Amino acid sequence: MSVPVQNPASGAAGTVNASDHPRPSQSGFSSWANRHRKWLFAAPAMIFTAAMLIFPLVWTVYLSFTNAQGSVRAPKKFIGLDNYVKVLTDTDRFWPAVGRTLVFTAGVLVVQMVLGMCIALLLRRAFRGQGLIRVAILLPLVATPVAVGMMWRLIFDPNIGPANYLLGLIGLGPYPWLAGEKTALATTMLIDIWQWTPMVALILLAGLTSLSDEVDEAAAIDGANTWQRFWWVTLPLVWPSVVVALLLRGIDALKTFDILYATKGRGGGSFHEVETLNVYAYGLSFDYNEYGLASTVLILFFALIVAAMLALTSRQKER
Amino acid sequence: MRRIYALGVTLALAAPLALAGCGSDEATQSPSEVVRVTLANHVWTENIKARFDEFTKETGLKVELTQLGEDQLSDQYNVKLNAGSSDIDVMMYRPLQEGKLFATNGWMANLTDKVSSNAAWDWDDYQPGPVKATTFEDKVVGVPIITETEVLYYRTDLLEQSGFSTPPATLDELKQMAAKVHEDNPDIAGFVARTGRTAAVTQFSSFLFSYGGDFDNGNGTATLDTQAAMDAYDLYGTLLREYGPTNVSTDMSWPEAMAVFTQGKAALYVEANSLYKNATDPANSQVSDTVAFAPFPAGPAGSRPYNIPSWALGVNSGSTNVDNAWKFIEWATSKEQSLLNQQSGVPSARISVWENPEATADYPEGIVLAAQEAAENGVGHDRPLVVQVAKAREIVGQPIVDAITGKDLAASLAAAQTQYQAFLDDEK
Numbered sequence: 001m002s003v004p005v006q007n008p009a010s011g012a013a014g015t016v017n018a019s020d021h022p023r024p025s026q027s028g029f030s031s032w033a034n035r036h037r038k039w040l041f042a043a044p045a046m047i048f049t050a051a052m053l054i055f056p057l058v059w060t061v062y063l064s065f066t067n068a069q070g071s072v073r074a075p076k077k078f079i080g081l082d083n084y085v086k087v088l089t090d091t092d093r094f095w096p097a098v099g100r101t102l103v104f105t106a107g108v109l110v111v112q113m114v115l116g117m118c119i120a121l122l123l124r125r126a127f128r129g130q131g132l133i134r135v136a137i138l139l140p141l142v143a144t145p146v147a148v149g150m151m152w153r154l155i156f157d158p159n160i161g162p163a164n165y166l167l168g169l170i171g172l173g174p175y176p177w178l179a180g181e182k183t184a185l186a187t188t189m190l191i192d193i194w195q196w197t198p199m200v201a202l203i204l205l206a207g208l209t210s211l212s213d214e215v216d217e218a219a220a221i222d223g224a225n226t227w228q229r230f231w232w233v234t235l236p237l238v239w240p241s242v243v244v245a246l247l248l249r250g251i252d253a254l255k256t257f258d259i260l261y262a263t264k265g266r267g268g269g270s271f272h273e274v275e276t277l278n279v280y281a282y283g284l285s286f287d288y289n290e291y292g293l294a295s296t297v298l299i300l301f302f303a304l305i306v307a308a309m310l311a312l313t314s315r316q317k318e319r
Numbered sequence: 320m321r322r323i324y325a326l327g328v329t330l331a332l333a334a335p336l337a338l339a340g341c342g343s344d345e346a347t348q349s350p351s352e353v354v355r356v357t358l359a360n361h362v363w364t365e366n367i368k369a370r371f372d373e374f375t376k377e378t379g380l381k382v383e384l385t386q387l388g389e390d391q392l393s394d395q396y397n398v399k400l401n402a403g404s405s406d407i408d409v410m411m412y413r414p415l416q417e418g419k420l421f422a423t424n425g426w427m428a429n430l431t432d433k434v435s436s437n438a439a440w441d442w443d444d445y446q447p448g449p450v451k452a453t454t455f456e457d458k459v460v461g462v463p464i465i466t467e468t469e470v471l472y473y474r475t476d477l478l479e480q481s482g483f484s485t486p487p488a489t490l491d492e493l494k495q496m497a498a499k500v501h502e503d504n505p506d507i508a509g510f511v512a513r514t515g516r517t518a519a520v521t522q523f524s525s526f527l528f529s530y531g532g533d534f535d536n537g538n539g540t541a542t543l544d545t546q547a548a549m550d551a552y553d554l555y556g557t558l559l560r561e562y563g564p565t566n567v568s569t570d571m572s573w574p575e576a577m578a579v580f581t582q583g584k585a586a587l588y589v590e591a592n593s594l595y596k597n598a599t600d601p602a603n604s605q606v607s608d609t610v611a612f613a614p615f616p617a618g619p620a621g622s623r624p625y626n627i628p629s630w631a632l633g634v635n636s637g638s639t640n641v642d643n644a645w646k647f648i649e650w651a652t653s654k655e656q657s658l659l660n661q662q663s664g665v666p667s668a669r670i671s672v673w674e675n676p677e678a679t680a681d682y683p684e685g686i687v688l689a690a691q692e693a694a695e696n697g698v699g700h701d702r703p704l705v706v707q708v709a710k711a712r713e714i715v716g717q718p719i720v721d722a723i724t725g726k727d728l729a730a731s732l733a734a735a736q737t738q739y740q741a742f743l744d745d746e747k
Contacts, residue, residue: 071424072401158566160582179568267713270516270569270720286394287709
């Protein structure tokens with residue numbers, strides 16, 4: 001059998017008889033590898049993705065159809081859609097958790113977008129001490145959410161916290177903050193807004209700085225006032241950045257766990273007052289060891305996130 | 320070129336295999352010399368950690384310690400033991416919280432032969448209650464290291480100012496004193512205790528027992544609809560609602576409740592005796608000079624505080640190092656180590672240690688008295704004795720927070736009774 005080989009010494013290619021230079025690896029594995037090289041080189045990344053993303057997802061889907069409880073290695077029964085029926089008809093924990101997740105996400109998104117835009121507009125123009133202010137505004141972003149949660153928990157302590165003390169000096173309060181059944185969710189939203197508005201501001205600022213001043217000036221010459229220039233000129237131009245910020249922050253806010261766990265602990269407080277879908281799924285798996293139900297909640301949650309993402313990106317395409 | 324491709328592919332495929340090979344080599348070499356121990360944040364852990372060198376000197380074995388908070392410890396066990404990991408050899412666990420679940424799942428190694436193998440170490444020296452809690456289906460799965468009972472922490476100065484020379488002996492007196500102190504000092508809570516739905520269950524249990532009640536009858540029937548339960552929940556809720564800290568939160572576990580007390584913001588406080596050092600240590604407590612202790616006040620059924628083994632050491636059934644893990648447990652729970660721990664404020668489960676006057680020489684008088692009384696009248700559990708303890712605690716804890724926040728207690732108890740009965744039926 002003759003195969004084309006390259007002469008390493010001369011660099012000249014030629015046809016030689018394989019029996020003169022036996023190279024079994026080249027005729028077998030090597031040529032196979034050569035033909036499939038695009039797959040082979042992609043293989044490590046594909047194996048990694050499969051192991052880290054696809055397998056856990058498929059496994060979670062599988063668990064959601066079983067009665068897995070106690071230990072995931074224990075024998076489990078396939079129970080079809082029972083878990084889904086149970087979860088979707090649960091008006092005690094599941095639907096309130098869905099409601100809280102949506103309220104939390106929508107609430108923080110609206111405030112963060114508005115505040116973020118205001119900060120970005122302020123920081124857009126050059127001014128003295130600009131660098132210092134920019135760094136100061138970014139500080140909450142670099143703190144660990146769990147540490148942030150602990151810090152605010154101390155600040156908002158109804159009895160010994162500085163928040164009530166300071167408000168007391170001007171005759172306000174005391175407020176229950178995180179301790180109140182009705183105020184806890186709003187307080188956690190406040191913490192999230194404090195921590196993540198800088199990120200939104202940063203993305204919007206990046207969008208704003210790439211805009212040319214000419215359009216804005218043209219609109220000003222045409223007699224548009226500040227608000228009209230912002231609403232009809234700047235906002236449409238910066239819209240792609242707004243969508244990026246909405247998308248990133250939206251998905252992140254839906255998944256919020258650390259701040260809620262650090263401030264209210266397991267179960268989202270004694271009345272489940274800050275129990276979102278993530279906190280609920282965590283409780284089902286780590287407190288109750290009900291892995292079948294927990295997986296069901298997670299799959300439904302996953303569907304919610306994918307739906308939200310598709311809704312946002314399809315709006316973007318329409319524009 | 321082709322040869323370069325072939326070389327690249329070979330390297331790409333060989334590298335993970337080689338790395339995997341290194342990993343397995345390491346795994347087969349180490350287990351005999353290093354004992355991997357996972358412990359909770361506790362005074363006991365701090366004490367024993369300082370003496371690991373002695374263990375290494377005695378046995379030649381090294382200790383690799385992982386130390387975590389209670390919740391993180393629980394989560395770590397859930398993840399690793401579920402996966403059948405051999406990363407953990409010795410595990411510190413809560414027999415009443417996780418013991419049944421872990422043993423049912425087959426996560427605890429059987430130590431029955433080990434505990435009887437060394438007469439000098441003396442398994443018979445352990446109190447029967449704790450031994451029962453670490454035994455599952457006639458197999459010993461753990462060695463109790465810390466026992467706890469509920470005691471009353473009180474401020475001598477505040478009680479004296481309000482005209483009381485002795486601590487409350489009954490729950491009625493407790494209520495009167497809390498009311499009087501709070502009335503005399505509006506900024507100070509007459510009473511403080513844990514308020515979190517699940518955290519409060521254990522400290523509330525002594526109230527329930529002292530009224531003659533319990534969470535269930537031990538045979539699968541919920542007993543939250545009894546008058547005793549109603550009275551106990553009502554008292555606990557009233558004490559915190561009427562005389563507790565202003566804006567009382569329903570999230571307090573022991574660190575928060577202890578902080579209120581040690582910052583001088585409360586007069587009476589019920590808590591586990593094993594935490595008393597937090598209140599007497601001047602470095603952490605502003606009331607170290609004025610704090611005193613007393614046995615749990617008596618209710619209509621007498622003083623019936625819980626008296627339980629709060630922590631034990633067990634061995635992971637997936638461990639490949641069981642013999643050395645046992646050597647660590649044997650050392651850490653020896654009579655000498657138990658005595659040293661008890662002397663530094665951690666109550667042991669060993670009878671001989673309690674009989675030794677040296678063990679409690681430095682203890683406050685009330686703590687010793689409370690332990691003696693609890694040994695006679697104590698109840699061996701402080702939470703429902705079920706497999707899914709966390710879920711049960713949420714159910715029986717709901718009326719506690721409802722009582723604290725002044726909701727309709729009768730309705731809350733009726734709902735809890737129905738839910739808890741359904742839960743017990745489910746576990747049968």
